Amino acid sequence: MFDRVIVVDWSGRGTRSPARPSPDAIWTGLCEAGHREESYFRSRAEAEDWLSARLAEGGRQLVGFDFPLGYPAGFARRIAGRDDAYALHVWLAGQIQDGPDNRNNRFEVAAAINARLGGNGPFWGRPKAKPIPHLSPFKTADYLGLGLAEKRRVERENPPAKSLWQLMGAGSVGSQALLGIPVVHRLAKATGARVWPFEPPGPLTLAEVYPALLAPSVAEAGDPIPDRAQVRLLSRALFALALKDRLAPLFDSPDEAAEEGWILGAGHAGLLQEALAWP
The missing domain is CATH 3.30.420.140 (YqgF/RNase H-like domain)
Known part of the structure; x- marks a missing residue:
C-alpha cells in the first residue's frame, strides 16, 4: 500500500x-x-x-x-568488482559529472568503460561531429566476444525495449541510465x-x-x-x-x-x- x-x-x-x-x-x-x-x-x-x-x-x-x-549480468563485476548492482551505482555516482545546465560527461564515462573492456563497446552512440576515442557513433560491438549480453532479460521479454548500451537515437535509454x-x-x-x-x-x-x-x-x-x-x-x-x-x-x-x-x-x-x- x-x-x-x-x-x-x-x-x-x-x-x-x-x-x-x-x-x-x-x-x-x-x-x-x-x-x-x-x-x-x-x-x-x-x-x-x-x-x-x-x-x-x-x-x-x-x-x-x-x-x-541495472546492466546485463557480468557488467557490475567487470566495472565495480562484484556482481552487485549497488556497487555499480556507487561507482557510477563517483564518475558521472552533471551540471545544473545539464552539461555532463556521459560520453566520456562510456568511452572510458569501453577502453577498460577492450575498446570496442559495449557502449555506442555519440554525435558524429564529436569524435571520442573508444566510442563509436554506430553499433560495432561484438557482445559475444565481450562476454556481455546486448540486452537484459527484461528487455528481451518486453520488446520494443532497447539495449541500454545505446546512448543516442530514437527510443534509446543508455544516456538516461548513466545520468x-x-x-x-x-x-x-x-x-x-x-x-x-x-x-x-x-x-x-x-x-x-x-x-x-x-x-x-x-x-x-x-x-x-x-x-x-x-x-x-x-x-x-x-x-x-x-x-x-x-x-x-x-x-x-x-x-x-x-x-x-x-x-x-x-x-x-x-x-x-x-x-x-x-x-
Missing part, C-alpha cells in the same frame, strides 16, 4: 530543456488521494531537488523512473529509500518503470506531449492498484533481476490497462 505514486520520465539532454513545456524533457506524474499533478523540469538537478523534497514529506511513496537501474542511476543512488542514500528489485519494497521505494506498457492509452490520450501523458497515466494506474492492494504481482521478478534489475509491471500490461478504468 502506497499513499503516493510518482512516475518520472527522465532525459539525457546535454543542455537545459526549453522554458516552454516540451517533449523529450523531464516530466513527473504524481498521484495521491484527492490530488494529481504533472510537473516539467528543465534540468536533472531541478528534478532531483523536487524529488528529494517530495520524499522528505514522508508517508509511503513509490517512485518509478523510466530508465534501467539517472547516480540520482537514484543519492536519493536512496539520503532518504533510506529501497531500490527495487535489489532490495525488497519498503515505505519509500524507488523502481524502474516502462511507460510504453501503456502505449495504447498514451496514444488514445492525444496529448501533444506524449511524455506528459505517460507519467499521468502510469502514475494513475499504479496508484489505483495500490489502493486496491493489487500491486504485489508487479513486484515479482526472476532471479536475474537481483543483478540486472527489472521493470515494475513487466508482464502485467493488461492489469495496468485495467486499472486505468477503475473509479
